[in-house]
Amino acid sequence: DIQMTQSPSSLSASVGDRVSITCRASQGISESLAWFQQKAGKAPKLLLYAASRLQSGVPSRFSGSGSGTDFTLTISNLQPEDSATYYCQQSDSVPVTFGQGTKVEI
Amino acid sequence: EVQLVESGGGLVQPGGSLKLSCVGSGSVISGSAMHWVRQASGKGLEWVGRIRNSVNNYATAYDASVRGRFTISRDDSKNTVYLQMNSLKTEDTAVYYCIRRSDYHATDPFDFWGQGTTVIVSS
Numbered sequence: 001d002i003q004m005t006q007s008p009s010s011l012s013a014s015v016g017d018r019v020s021i022t023c024r025a026s027q028g029i030s031e032s033l034a035w036f037q038q039k040a041g042k043a044p045k046l047l048l049y050a051a052s053r054l055q056s057g058v059p060s061r062f063s064g065s066g067s068g069t070d071f072t073l074t075i076s077n078l079q080p081e082d083s084a085t086y087y088c089q090q091s092d093s094v095p096v097t098f099g100q101g102t103k104v105e106i
Numbered sequence: 107e108v109q110l111v112e113s114g115g116g117l118v119q120p121g122g123s124l125k126l127s128c129v130g131s132g133s134v135i136s137g138s139a140m141h142w143v144r145q146a147s148g149k150g151l152e153w154v155g156r157i158r159n160s161v162n163n164y165a166t167a168y169d170a171s172v173r174g175r176f177t178i179s180r181d182d183s184k185n186t187v188y189l190q191m192n193s194l195k196t197e198d199t200a201v202y203y204c205i206r207r208s209d210y211h212a213t214d215p216f217d218f219w220g221q222g223t224t225v226i227v228s229s
Contacts, residue, residue, distance in 0.1 A: 001170075023136070031111055032212040041183075044151065045202055049215035065207040087151055092212050094167040 002026050002090050006099030013106065017078045021102045023071045023088035032092035035064055035073045038101075039084045047086075048073070079105050110204050113141070115223030118194055118200045122227070128204030128220055133185065137161075139209035140180060140187040141216065144200035144225075149171065152154040159209045167211045172198075193228045201225075 003026035013019045023033065031051040037043035046055045051071055057062040061076045073083055083106045088099040114126040128140070139162075142154040155168035157178045166178050177190040187204055201222040208214040 030212070034215060036216075038151075043219040045219075046215055046217050049217075050213035053213075053215075055215065055217065089151070089212070089216070091207075091216070094156070095169045096156075098151040098153065101150045 001095055002097050004028060004088055004090055004099040006086075006088055006102050008102060009100065010103040010105070011029060013078050013104070015078055015106060016106050018074065018076045019078060019104065020075075021073045021086055021088075021104075023066075023099050024074070025069045025071075025090055025092075028068045029090045029092035032090055033064075033066070033071050034060075034089045034091065036081075036087045036089060037084045038050060038087065044087065057097050074102075076102075078106060082106065107131070110134070110171055110206060110218055110220035112202065112204050112223040115202065115225045116228045117228065119229050120194060120227055122194050123192045124194065124225060126204075126223055126225070128187045128189075128205065130187075130215070134206055134218065135180065135185045135187060136182040137209070139207045139214075140178070141207060142178060143145040143203045143205060143206045144198075145203070145222075146197075146200045149200075149207045154189070154198070156207075156224055163210055191211050191225070194225075194226070196227050199214070199225060199227045 034049040035047045038044040052064045109131040141156040158165045175193045206218040
């Protein structure tokens, strides 16, 4: 199974900041990586897929990069509504696996 | 608007069975791969399994933790996917989500999620 390691596990930042979350796969997954945002009591929401493609309707302050084993989610100009837990996910092979999550506090 | 609605969750004793359903609006399910993901309270996301579309022979795959106990099936004529859960364990307690995904490439997004249904396994 491909292990996904996210860091940090949590972070605290201020409105307007730029923050980055990294995700490392235990083996190469090309660009088969997605990022999800989850708020308390809600289903996860797709932010980016194929490592860097922004899902329709997602603000452009969210961006993704990387390929192979190392990936980054960047949130620019952090907003209060970005307070949530963020997960990376690999879909290169089954079992599909998720990172352990990063809690972002504003 | 695309919608997925799960149902069938509830309280069940260890060793019992439960069948979850996921109904999609329109023909969102037909032609798609359908996945199930679960989340225990306060924990992260855990993939349960998936069923592919007819072109891919409805192939199924499961996480090792549920293989042999859970079965995913689908009825495209009813726009419905099912998760049959047998021999339930307390560690299966979670919110279960169904997710739609295009079935062409490894980069296809998991773009539509249901609201989740809660399964509690307890005596």
